[in-house]
Amino acid sequence: xxxxxVFLITCIIISIAYYVFSLYCTTSFFNKKCDADDNYLxxxxxxxxxxxxxxxxxxxxISYCKQDYPSYQVIFGVSNRKDHAIDVVKKVMNAFxxxxxxxxxxxxxxxxxxxxxxxNNMYKKxxxxxxxxxxxxxxxxxxxxxxxxxxxxxxxxxLVTCAYREKITNNITSMMESVSINHDFIPSIMVAxxxxxxxxxxxxxxxxxxxxxxxxxxxxxxxxxxxEDFHFGKKISDAGYKLYLSDYIVDVIPEKKSFTNFFKHxxxxxxxxxxxxxxGYISASFCKYGIVTSLVYLLISSFSTIAVILFITFLSxxxxxxxxxxxxxxxxxxxxxxxxxxxxxxxxxxTIWCASFSxxxxxxxxxxxxxKKGGKIERI
Numbered sequence: 001x002x003x004x005x006v007f008l009i010t011c012i013i014i015s016i017a018y019y020v021f022s023l024y025c026t027t028s029f030f031n032k033k034c035d036a037d038d039n040y041l042x043x044x045x046x047x048x049x050x051x052x053x054x055x056x057x058x059x060x061x062i063s064y065c066k067q068d069y070p071s072y073q074v075i076f077g078v079s080n081r082k083d084h085a086i087d088v089v090k091k092v093m094n095a096f097x098x099x100x101x102x103x104x105x106x107x108x109x110x111x112x113x114x115x116x117x118x119x120n121n122m123y124k125k126x127x128x129x130x131x132x133x134x135x136x137x138x139x140x141x142x143x144x145x146x147x148x149x150x151x152x153x154x155x156x157x158x159l160v161t162c163a164y165r166e167k168i169t170n171n172i173t174s175m176m177e178s179v180s181i182n183h184d185f186i187p188s189i190m191v192a193x194x195x196x197x198x199x200x201x202x203x204x205x206x207x208x209x210x211x212x213x214x215x216x217x218x219x220x221x222x223x224x225x226x227x228e229d230f231h232f233g234k235k236i237s238d239a240g241y242k243l244y245l246s247d248y249i250v251d252v253i254p255e256k257k258s259f260t261n262f263f264k265h266x267x268x269x270x271x272x273x274x275x276x277x278x279x280g281y282i283s284a285s286f287c288k289y290g291i292v293t294s295l296v297y298l299l300i301s302s303f304s305t306i307a308v309i310l311f312i313t314f315l316s317x318x319x320x321x322x323x324x325x326x327x328x329x330x331x332x333x334x335x336x337x338x339x340x341x342x343x344x345x346x347x348x349x350x351t352i353w354c355a356s357f358s359x360x361x362x363x364x365x366x367x368x369x370x371x372k373k374g375g376k377i378e379r380i
Contacts, residue, residue: 008297012310015290016317022187023321025194030247030329040153043071043128044145044207049118050078050085050136051365056253058088060139065096069145073100077122079107079114085136100127111223112379114365120219129210138164138204139251148207151244158241159208159233161201163189164250165330168338173262174254179338179345180266181252182330183322184288189245192280198243200276201233204250212236226364227272227375249329263352268364270356276375285353290314291346318342 046064054060064074076089086105093101106121119133130149134140151160163186166178192198206229213219216235222228233243257265274281294311301307319339326339360371361380369377 005297005301008293008300009306009310011286011293012290012297012314014286015288015293016314018191018287019187019290019317019321022191023324025190026187026325026329029190029193029245032247037150037153038146040150041070041146042130042149043073044069044130044132044149045073045075045126045128046132046134046145047119047122047126048074048076048134048136049115049122050076050083050089051114051118053084053088054137054253055255056139057085057136058091060136060253061088061092062095063139063141064134064144065092065099065101066142067145068142069149071128072145073102073127075102075104075122075125077104077106077118079105079118079121081105081107110220112369112377113223113225113228116219116223116225116228120223123213123219126210131208131210131213133203133206134250135203135252137253137255139253140248144248144250147248148205148246151246152207152209154242154244156242157244158212158236158239159201159206160244160246161198161207161229161233162205162246162248162250164202164204164252166252166254169254169256171254171256173257173259175338176341176345176348177257177262177266178254179341180349183326183339183342184345184349186249186330187321187325188284188288193245197237198245199234199237200230201243203229204252205246205248206232208232208236212239212241215239224377225375226362226369226371226377227276230272230276230375264363266349266352267355268362270352271360271362271371272375274356275360275371275373285350289346289350289353290318291343292350315343318346 048064078085089103093103102125104122104125108121109117110120111117130152132148148160151157165186166181168175168178216239221235222231225231237243294314298307298311319342322339322342362369362371368380370380371377
């Protein structure tokens with residue numbers, strides 16, 4: 001047996017063990033008992049930065065206006081007075097005249113990250129001490145705020161964030177992205193929070209306290225970063241606070257994408273993760289790409305018995321673990337047929353992982369940037 005064969009077998013076994021472990025981590029996370037105070041219901045301000053009219057945006061926005069929560073303010077923000085999303089926001093405001101809803105239109109910038117500038121402009125209008133930031137392509141149920149805010153009753157908790165699942169669409173490239181998020185991203189989060197203290201957040205939802213946000217320097221601290229959600233968590237963790245991963249899963253409503261746009265989006269995401277967590281990004285490749293190593297081993301071993309057994313074992317573990325997680329925790333995502341796309345999704349993911357080492361130029365919202373160490377960006 002050659003050194004290459006030993007290496008491939010080792011990688012396949014590691015990958016099999018990883019997906020078994022990810023199932024255990026996911027199951028134990030959602031089965032744990034939450035010790036948060038359900039009676040902790042302070043007034044909340046929700047900041048919703050918007051850039052253009054996205055798929056399902058009206059339903060997304062109104063979901064935040066129908067919260068079963070005693071007192072909250074919703075602030076929508078756009079930077080362009082010609083943004084067609086303004087009409088959608090006004091429609092939402094008209095539908096909920098009794099709610100405390102405000103629209104901020106301001107193009108003042110504080111750095112190359114336009115989302116952070118938008119958040120900073122909205123923050124000036126925030127009335128309450130609990131601040132929730134949430135992306136405009138997300139949709140939630142009425143119990144979202146109650147579940148999200150309660151962990152902040154612990155004075156040691158400085159930030160609450162959520163995992164997310166993506167709705168499956170009939171567009172094949174959007175479907176591939178949804179499969180990747182629902183069956184790779186969520187389990188990887190559960191593994192990470194099991195083996196290390198959570199030190200980063202996810203942009204679909206970040207909840208914190210005004211005093212903490214101000215103490216770490218406010219939004220200006222993140223104006224030069226692409227992955228501001230990652231750095232929000234890191235900054236608050238470095239300040240000595242605990243980060244809490246809620247068991248509430250936020251729904252993301254995807255856009256229809258061409259394959260080119262899908263690839264560019266995934267590549268930008270991969271390069272950003274590599275810039276922020278380079279060691280973890282490289283080491284994760286030994287765990288997540290068993291489909292590639294098992295296929296390579298099949299070919300170089302001329303379909304030997306051990307290679308066939310390892311391939312079947314890996315594929316079975318991958319699909320079974322994804323199936324259990326899907327049906328128990330990613331409900332309503334029409335996952336049965338889409339589990340068959342997992343091998344293709346994993347191979348595409350490996351291709352993107354390889355391509356992420358091709359340079360540090362990215363395109364985001366039609367603008368070109370240089371992506372620097374730690375996730376900082378510089379407009380080209």
